[in-house]
Amino acid sequence: MGFLYFLLIGAISGWLAGQLWKGGGFGIIGNIIVGIIGGFFGGWIAGKLGIGEGGLLWQIIIAAGGAWILLFLVSLIRK
Template sequence: MEFIWFLLIGAVSGWLAGQVWKGAGFGLIGNIVVGILGSIVGGWLAGNLGIGGEGLLGRILISAGGAWLLLFIISLVKKA
C-alpha cells in the first residue's frame, strides 16, 4: 500500500510542478517520474533545512517544490 501512495504522491506533485513550470502536465508516466525524482530532491533539501512535511499535503508540497527545482536545474543545463 505504501508503494501506491508513493506513486500517487509522485503523480500529483509532478502534475503540480508541470502546471507551475510549463502550464501543463507531462502525462501520467512523466508526472510520476518527475514527482518521484522531485520528492527525492525536495525531501533531501527539506531535511537539510529542517523543514518537516507533515501529512499528505506537506509531502505533496515538498515533492512538488523539489520537482519544480529539478525542472529549473534541467532547463539551465539545457540552455548551456
C-alpha cells in the same frame, strides 16, 4: 499499499510542478517520474533546512517543490 501511495504522491506533485512550470506536464508517466525524483530531492532539501515532517498535503508540497526545482535545472541544461 505503500508503493501505490508513493506513486500517487509522485503523480500529484509532478503534475502540480508541471502546471507551475510554464503550464505543461510530461504526461502521467513523466509526471510520476518527475514527482518521485522531485520528492527525493525536495525531502533532502527539507531535511537540510530542518523542516519537520507533516501530513499528505505537506508531502505533496515538498515533492512538488523538489520537482519544480528539478524542472528548473533541466531547463538550464537544455539551454
